[in-house]
Amino acid sequence: MNFTIPEQELLQKLEQTQEDFWNISRSSANFLNMLIKISGAKNVVEVGTSNGYSGIWLAKALKNTGGHLTTIEYYEKRIILAQENFQKCGVEDIITIKQGSACEVLETIDFEIDFAFIDANKGEYIKYFDIINPKLKKGGLIAADNITSHPQKVASFVEKIKNDPNYQVEILDLPAGMLIGLKS
Numbered sequence: 001m002n003f004t005i006p007e008q009e010l011l012q013k014l015e016q017t018q019e020d021f022w023n024i025s026r027s028s029a030n031f032l033n034m035l036i037k038i039s040g041a042k043n044v045v046e047v048g049t050s051n052g053y054s055g056i057w058l059a060k061a062l063k064n065t066g067g068h069l070t071t072i073e074y075y076e077k078r079i080i081l082a083q084e085n086f087q088k089c090g091v092e093d094i095i096t097i098k099q100g101s102a103c104e105v106l107e108t109i110d111f112e113i114d115f116a117f118i119d120a121n122k123g124e125y126i127k128y129f130d131i132i133n134p135k136l137k138k139g140g141l142i143a144a145d146n147i148t149s150h151p152q153k154v155a156s157f158v159e160k161i162k163n164d165p166n167y168q169v170e171i172l173d174l175p176a177g178m179l180i181g182l183k184s
């Protein structure tokens with residue numbers, strides 16, 4: 001991985017407060033990083049920034065593909081922490097943090113999305129999907145965390161994407177359960 005020693009130390013420090021900030025696991029983050037590199041995704045949207053842990057991993061992959069991360073969060077305090085963490089990892093130049101309610105911000109996205117990562121309010125996943133779907137390019141990917149950790153809250157989303165003939169879907173046995181949907 002292309003993390004410097006201070007960046008690795010920062011990631012390790014963030015992993016110690018993972019539960020406080022609801023960050024994805026390191027293995028999930030590493031997997032998403034690989035997926036962006038494999039797919040060559042450039043326009044990535046993340047729903048749920050928190051303190052920027054997953055955003056760092058997404059953005060590091062985007063340094064390879066020449067892409068940009070748009071990440072959405074409504075808590076000012078977490079946005080400030082995320083900005084600091086992005087700066088410490090040298091990825092702030094390729095990240096736009098949009099403050100606001102996820103659905104409202106998603107509605108304003110006016111570019112074609114290559115890769116969307118959903119990790120905010122579990123009960124709203126289906127709403128995020130409905131807004132993201134028409135903006136996601138053919139061949140684009142949706143990843144969503146907490147599929148097996150919060151099965152009831154995400155059930156309507158999982159059922160909808162699984163029954164959509166335009167999506168090939170798999171739920172991976174990563175720590176909280178990660179759904180991957182490939183749009184055809």
Ligand SMILES: C[S@@+](CC[C@H](N)C(=O)[O-])C[C@H]1O[C@@H](n2cnc3c(N)ncnc32)[C@H](O)[C@@H]1O
Nearest residue numbers: 022023024048050053054073074101102120121
């Ligand atoms: C699970 S955490 C995100 C963790 C982050 N992806 C990571 O792994 O580092 C979810 C974040 O989404 C934010 N959030 C929840 N619902 C939201 C909404 N409707 N609009 C914007 N942000 C929201 C929360 O404040 C929280 O910081």
